[in-house]
Amino acid sequence: MPEPSQLESLIAYIAKSLVDRPEKVELKLSNSDGGLTYELEVAPEDVGKVIGRDGRTVNAMRTLLSAAAQRRGEKARLEIIDDRKAAGQMPPSNGPPAGPQPGEQ
Secondary structure (H helix, E strand, C coil): CCCHHHHHHHHHHHHHHHCCCHHHCEEEEEEECCEEEEEEECCHHHHHHHHCHHHHHHHHHHHHHHHHHHHCCCCEEEEEECCHHHHCCCCCCCCCCCCCCCCCC
8 A cells, every 4th residue: 555655756756757847846745624635836837737738637646646545545635836826927817907998087
């Protein structure tokens, strides 16, 4: 049966294989909600690679983690830490621009 260190190694290995900057991959483990929570942090430019199109990549990683933890009779979650929102690096939304519109006063 896999140990928590083996689960961590699995998730870290997959993440490092996906990104351009594997040295920036960090995986933190915490106990919460009756199970383990793995927090994966990657370089801001690599977040999309870990999430994948329509979240398929991260969902596959979550499935692997959940199945391995379930074999041990435990629950595990995988969260992607996205610091782009806090740092203001998210692309601008397509909403209306701030300020008065042309022709308005």
